[in-house]
Amino acid sequence: MYFQSPLSHVRNIQVAGEQYVQAEEIEKASNVKKGTSIWNVDMTQAEERVREFSEIENVNIQRSLPATIAIEVEEYPRIAYVKNGDEYLPVLRNGKTLQNAARASVPGDAPVLSGFSSIEILEEFSAELGEVGEGILNRISEIHHVPDDEDPLRLLMYMNDGLQVESTIRNFSDHMTPYPVVAKEIDPEAAGVLHMKMTPYFEAFEEEAEMSDEGLEETVEEGAGEVEEGNAEEE
Helix, strand or coil: CCCCCHHHECCEEEEECCCCCCHHHHHHHHCCCCCCEHHHCCHHHHHHHHCCCCCEEEEEEEEECCCEEEEEEEECCEEEEEEECCEEEEEECCCCECCCCCECCCCCCCCEEECCCCHHHHHHHHHHHHCCCHHHHCCEEEEEECCCCCCCCEEEEEECCCCEEEEECCCHHHHHCCHHHHHHCCCCCCCEEEECCCCCEEEECHHHHHHHHHHHHHHHHHHHHHHHHHHHHHC
């Protein structure tokens, strides 16, 4: 009697796990219709339709007797933001930027990306950034893509602990793994860049300071020489 009566028809559709995609949109995409026999719902096709949302990584659809279809989705996690005018748009681990979830204030729960003009590069880096543990991710304030002739994937980062870090997109998660240990050895007051690539090392700005001092001494000496020449001409 249950199988042949309206008692087995779908009366409820429950959606869980959504954050960026609205439940109504997920229900509509599944194409599960209320009033249809719960045993006639093609779960595989319904899951494939819902998975077409670029925000959704996994979906699981189950029958919940007597008359409910339960749709549980797992969305890609938010791993960063990009600045768009005065707003900050979330970036998911698959590289998708969410235009309809902008924030007006500077986010403090994930790094802000800058200079990622190529979608392909953003997607590649988002995948790498998604592999970085939260312990390291929470230490990063800003990430700038600053390519040069030697490395078109070069990155420059500003950390919450005050350090400036240079790395690269390729194998970024592996390069950054030892950061907590390496950072402990760096004087937070030291001016320089911590290179996190194959072999981490700290490059101080001492050479630039020395060059500045030498330039200042040359300027002073030149000025003194001009004064002496002027005095000689007067005599």
